Each structure stands twice: as C-alpha cells, then as structure tokens.
Amino acid sequence: MKILDRLFLGNIKDPYYAKRRNNLIIIGHSCFPDDKCFCHSTGTDMVEDGFDLFFTSLNGYYLIWVGTDEGLDLAIAAEELLEEDITDEVIQEYVIWQQIRSQRFRSDVPYFKYLADIMSLNYDSEVWDQFGNKCLSCGTCSMVCPTCNCFNVDDKIMMSAEEGIRERMLDSCMLPYYSLVAGGHDFRPKRTDRIKLYYTHKLQEYIGKWGQPSCVGCGRCVEYCPVEINALTVAEALYGEVGQTKEVLDL
Ligand code: SF4
Ligand code: SF4
Structure with missing residues (x-):
C-alpha cells in the first residue's frame, strides 16, 4: 500500500x-x-x-x-x-x-540489491526473448500482484445517448491490447517487450526513483504464472548471465 x-x-x-x-x-x-x-x-x-x-x-x-x-x-x-x-x-x-x-524463508534472492544494475546490464539479453516465447499473455501475473496498477478507462454510453458511465478498471500491461492506441498502432506488440517492461518497471525503474523495488516479494507470481515466469525466475535468469561472466573473469 x-x-x-x-x-x-x-x-x-x-x-x-x-x-x-x-x-x-x-x-x-x-x-x-x-x-x-x-x-x-x-x-x-x-x-x-x-x-x-x-x-x-x-x-x-x-x-x-x-x-x-x-x-x-x-x-x-x-x-x-x-x-x-x-x-x-x-x-x-x-x-x-x-x-x-x-x-522459515525458503526462497531467497541474495543479489537483490544489485538487481537494478544487473537488469540494466542485461537490457538486450536473449533471456527476455526466452521468456517472451513462453509467455501466454494471460495477464495472471498482473491480476495477482499487489503492486500492479495499470488501469483502463471505459466509457459506456446509454441508449438515450444523453447519459453515460465512465469506469476505471484494473488492466495489465501484459495483455496484448493494452498498448493498442487510436489508429490501430500498437507500441508494444511483442510479448518479449511486454515482459521486459513489466519487470524493468518493478525491479529497476522503481528503485531508481524511490530506492526500493515495487516488487514486495510476496511470491504470488511464483504461485500463479502457468509457465513459471516470475520475479524469482527472471532475477535468476538475468543473474545467471552475470554468473557466467564471473566465471570467465575468474573472480
Ligand atoms: S513477487 Fe513481486 S512481482 Fe510477483 S506478485 Fe509479488 S510483488 Fe508482484
Ligand atoms: S508471465 Fe505468466 S502469468 Fe504473466 S502473462 Fe505471461 S504467462 Fe501469464
């Protein structure tokens, strides 16, 4: 909150x-x-x-x-x-x-405090495409995440055309039509780009602005994503690339 x-x-x-x-x-x-x-x-x-x-x-x-x-x-x-x-x-x-x-904690991300840097260094990593190829674009990760806040505003016009209702509802940047704008242009049509935005926002940009991630480590995405894309697997995959580099550098 x-x-x-x-x-x-x-x-x-x-x-x-x-x-x-x-x-x-x-x-x-x-x-x-x-x-x-x-x-x-x-x-x-x-x-x-x-x-x-x-x-x-x-x-x-x-x-x-x-x-x-x-x-x-x-x-x-x-x-x-x-x-x-x-x-x-x-x-x-x-x-x-x-x-x-x-x-009692059984899941751990010991390198979490370096994650913003790790993500920045891995911005063009193939890891994002691997996740993008698996993602089902179901939006479940957003629906269960306590800090997701993308929304849509929908205008419903009554039959009389004199009244209407404007409603705001939870939406997800992981859904295919979220980035579709007037004129039919979709500025984020690929699943890879949507996953990258989702996790870059939570694990990198929010830290840059407020000094902490907007992920609170609740593990709900770990529980509910049907193809095991979540804050832990994303962090591990990106850290894995740094780990390999570490071996090459013999540190
Ligand atoms: S672990 Fe982080 S990204 Fe996953 S649902 Fe919880 S707050 Fe959201
Ligand atoms: S990352 Fe998982 S939960 Fe989120 S949209 Fe893709 S398949 Fe669905």
Whole structure:
C-alpha cells in the first residue's frame, strides 16, 4: 500500500484513490513465509509505519503496535481487552518469534540489491526473448500482484445517448491490447517487450526513483504464472548471465 501511495498520492494526486485512502483504517497482522515468499530479499518483511495498528501473533496473545493517533484511539476504545505492561517474557518471546520467522524463508534472492544494475546490464539479453516465447499473455501475473496498477478507462454510453458511465478498471500491461492506441498502432506488440517492461518497471525503474523495488516479494507470481515466469525466475535468469561472466573473469 505504501508503494501504491507513492504512485497515486505523489505529484499528481488521484482524487478517487485519495478519498478511499483517507477513509481507511489499516490493521496489519503478522505472518510466516511460505515456500514462495522472498520479502526478506526485497526489504518488505517488516514495516515501521503505514498502519494504524499492527498485531503480532505470539504464544496465545497479540503484541499490538500502535502506528497512528487513530490506532491509539482504537486501542483506548478497547482498553479492557489490553494489557499495557510489556514484561521480559513478552520481549523474549518476540525475539524468538523473529528468529524463527527469519529461518522459515525458503526462497531467497541474495543479489537483490544489485538487481537494478544487473537488469540494466542485461537490457538486450536473449533471456527476455526466452521468456517472451513462453509467455501466454494471460495477464495472471498482473491480476495477482499487489503492486500492479495499470488501469483502463471505459466509457459506456446509454441508449438515450444523453447519459453515460465512465469506469476505471484494473488492466495489465501484459495483455496484448493494452498498448493498442487510436489508429490501430500498437507500441508494444511483442510479448518479449511486454515482459521486459513489466519487470524493468518493478525491479529497476522503481528503485531508481524511490530506492526500493515495487516488487514486495510476496511470491504470488511464483504461485500463479502457468509457465513459471516470475520475479524469482527472471532475477535468476538475468543473474545467471552475470554468473557466467564471473566465471570467465575468474573472480
Ligand atoms: S513477487 Fe510477483 S506478485 Fe509479488 S510483488 Fe513481486 S512481482 Fe508482484
Ligand atoms: S508471465 Fe505468466 S502469468 Fe504473466 S502473462 Fe505471461 S504467462 Fe501469464
């Protein structure tokens, strides 16, 4: 959500997004990684802000972090349910919980912090064509990705021709018609180009602008792409080329 906020509440504010966002209370809940998740590599396994309340589930109780004044109001409203004293046992349980959680990660991208450079160096790599030849252009990766935000605006005109509805809906830059514009020109007709745009935007350009990827390492594309094109396989394939170079250089 913090990533989407930068996009929709930045220099040009989206009034519809802003209105809903202002009316929202965010309550987070801790989680343990599954075998697809690599959020510790993208630096998104912990948040220090962006929530009103955050619940860490410990041994039969919650440790609750208060992030905003609204969160504090909620906590005060439910004070009969809460204990204010944080004992040494609670602190120890929390530290152990953190240790166990960090050991549970099974997917890892240790070179993630160099990925923007790796992608830049591999801009013309054949890897992109290999992925492009496999991609089904189904758009599933966009539909499951929590940070994808491409949209289309559709005008529906009523039979009377006096009224209409303008709707905005989620779209995907991976779909063939996304880049088709008036006059029939398609500025990104190849699957290779669409995949390159998708991952360059998430893993390179966003880092250049905001210092972190727009991929949060949730692993949903890992779970759902039917042909195993995802943030992990793309990163591995591009890093593989650098790895071969490393061998040639005997480093
Ligand atoms: S892991 Fe995949 S689905 Fe999740 S944020 Fe990154 S690109 Fe999107
Ligand atoms: S990368 Fe995978 S999920 Fe995304 S459009 Fe291609 S086949 Fe579908």
